[in-house]
């Protein structure tokens with residue numbers, strides 16, 4: 152490990168994800184290398200050459216996706232300037248030239264401005280949004296394939312939320328918490344409501360790739376949706 156590089160990482164701390172640079176590990180405690188969601192995504196969208204990633208944090212998934220054969224470009228959107236600074240710092244070290252980062256608040260951003268893609272990688276983001284349906288509604292026009300990993304509300308804890316949907320309100324960690332949403336609360340939809348938003352938005356098929364109702368942080372689902 153290079154002491155100089157470790158000091159550079161320390162200046163940007165805290166880190167969530169771990170990054171391997173020239174054989175040594177820097178950053179946080181979690182490695183994304185073994186994260187099953189990357190392979191699940193690539194099985195779902197094996198021909199995706201252009202990928203839009205939503206809520207990229209420090210870019211851990213971005214760089215893994217960008218280096219896969221056949222992937223020409225990953226555009227990674229992230230709301231927090233501090234997270235983007237870390238992602239761009241690692242990008243330089245890894246020389247990941249086919250990854251781009253842009254700042255956007257996905258509660259409001261018009262995604263059409265970012266262009267069209269083969270697939271969207273949306274992991275860990277939807278359950279941080281107060282109105283997740285507003286983002287989902289935009290996505291069929293952006294890419295024909297949408298991969299989601301998200302927490303959802305169980306039927307027992309759900310109540311009526313806007314648009315005739317069911318879900319629960321979840322408190323977020325605040326602006327200085329790197330993993331949180333940008334607003335004080337988020338809406339966790341039920342799985343049924345999530346499916347109905349996807350279908351109403353224009354996805355013809357909605358496949359449940361994995362469902363973990365007993366996930367320790369709340370029920371979680373992996374979905375592949377195709378227009």
Ligand SMILES: C[S@@+](CC[C@H](N)C(=O)[O-])C[C@H]1O[C@@H](n2cnc3c(N)ncnc32)[C@H](O)[C@@H]1O
Pocket residue numbers: 205206207208209212228229230231234255256257258274275276279280329330331332333
């Ligand atoms: C729980 S982390 C997920 C990180 C990564 N995608 C993963 O799956 O491990 C949520 C990320 O989404 C970002 N985020 C949350 N709300 C956002 C919003 N409204 N607009 C843009 N980014 C947001 C957070 O800053 C954070 O980087």
